[in-house]
Amino acid sequence: MSSTPKREVDIVIEARWVVPVEPHAVVLEHHAVAVDDGLIVDLLPIADARERYAPRETVDLSEHALIPGLINAHTHNPMTLMRGIADDLPLMTWLKDHIWPAEAKAIGPEFVRDGIEIAIAEMLRGGTTACSENYFFPDVQAATYRRHGFRAMVGLPLIEFPSAWAKTRDEYFDKALAVHDELRDVALIGTAFAPHAPYTVSDEAFERTRLLSDQLDIPVHLHLHETAQEVDDSRRDHGVRPMQRLQGLGIVNDHLIAVHMTQLTDAEIALCAEAGVSVIHCPESNLKLASGFCRAEDLRRAGVNVALGTDGCASNNDLDMFGEMRTAALLAKAVANDARALDAASTLRAATLNAARALGWSERVGSIEAGKEADLAAVRLDAIEMHPIYNVVSQLIYTAGRHQVSDVWIAGVRKLAHGRLTGIDVAELRERAQRWRERLQ
Incomplete structure (x- = not known):
């Protein structure tokens, strides 16, 4: 008996926690988000995602919370x-x-x-x-x-x-x-x-x-x-x-x-x-x-x-x-x-x-739901100052900081990878900022 072939997708992001925002206040443990052609196609347990999808890229976020951008x-x-x-x-x-x-x-x-x-x-x-x-x-x-x-x-x-x-x-x-x-x-x-x-x-x-x-x-x-x-x-x-x-x-x-x-x-x-x-x-x-x-x-x-x-x-x-x-x-x-x-x-x-x-965009972004564009952010929660973790959402609001953001996608395109910006020359931006400071002071 032949098994059902896996669906090819661009990315599967496997996260320790996924906070979809909708439904409200829900936290999903050991879940994955499948992304193809810039869209979220599925949100499901990691084990099920491995059975169902053949991603061109798999992202391991084993110590992270994945949230909407x-x-x-x-x-x-x-x-x-x-x-x-x-x-x-x-x-x-x-x-x-x-x-x-x-x-x-x-x-x-x-x-x-x-x-x-x-x-x-x-x-x-x-x-x-x-x-x-x-x-x-x-x-x-x-x-x-x-x-x-x-x-x-x-x-x-x-x-x-x-x-x-x-x-x-x-x-x-x-x-x-x-x-x-x-x-x-x-x-x-x-x-x-x-x-x-x-x-x-x-x-x-x-x-x-x-x-x-x-x-x-x-x-x-x-x-x-x-x-x-x-x-x-x-x-x-x-x-x-x-x-x-x-x-x-x-x-x-x-x-x-x-x-x-x-x-x-x-x-x-x-x-x-x-x-x-x-x-x-x-x-x-x-x-x-x-x-x-x-x-x-x-x-x-x-x-x-x-x-x-x-x-x-x-x-x-x-x-x-x-x-x-x-x-x-x-x-x-x-x-x-x-x-x-x-x-x-x-x-x-x-x-x-x-x-x-x-902004009139709630059908496109703002939550992690199938059919929406894949605007996503991953937040590392493994630092000692984050532990123990009783409530992930409370931890995000009252304890976490922007320095713990590790990865970001906009419409499925990775803009921040392991804390490093893609396609942006930070040193050159600093030089431009300095030139404007000299002009404006």
Whole structure:
């Protein structure tokens, strides 16, 4: 009697633990993930995988947890070149007196390209396989991410003052639409409208953004309710709080990716839940700029999709999603006065599947499920400081760090192998960073 022939696949990854994220809080021991043509084709016990598949490559992760690639849902990656340039200052002083003047001196295609390449290296080394960008020169951003095979949602910037990218409101919109059209069918790259904030964007521009967002079915990625001053200024200038103003302009809907959200009433939380808004929590940036506290657990319990982002390196000062997860979980407990708030499994979900949902990618990435693209990260758990291990998910959130990420795949392509980046010259990136430091200081 002949046995069933094994199916040929590109890769089988055998792991001590697999944390698929969906189903929620599940940890699978001694499981394997089969990958072919960039897609996850199976998740099953290692013994069964050896019987069923004939891989061209087998990866042994006998002391690792395999998780979905982390998704940084809000960042300004060109600003890696401003890491530490103006620390220990409140938001508006930091922004108006330091960041905007520095950008005026340096911003351009080369600045964006170099900053993003440094960010890609940092993100990959920390298990991050996708990000949502919010910066100028989205065409250069997209080209850089494509060159490195990194998944990114590229923001199409809108702001009411001239920049090196565009001079007028109409030019911002014209360029945004041109970039969107160019990227419409590009693998790994998406687009979102990125009006900067309520205090830098007019009613007319918001109304136009809403109309185009609806027509093109793409998100609106926006800083919102970041500080108490923003709320006070909106009351003074518009007679209402920022969310109420945006609600009247039609912006508060399931396309909205609302970032920071440190100043929320119960009614605004309910509105977010009803409208299908996704909230991106950036705890470390909010803490460093003393912007306020996002009520992450109240949002989660209300049914709002809460994801995590680092913000940019000028205000964080890193792109470390492991650090962000730990800070988010701990801070949520203090803000809610409840040790059960934002538990470990929910925190990991916020950095993976919830982030994918916010970006409209939850059918493609964010969990380890058959049919999804193989964006994966392996975390070594064999170091003595990791033992004993009672709960793998808790260990990932409260004990592990990005230095324990050993291997990363994006759409089945290995980007980090045994802790070493593939196809990236780190020494050359350091030299470029030094040249920018000399120019910007």
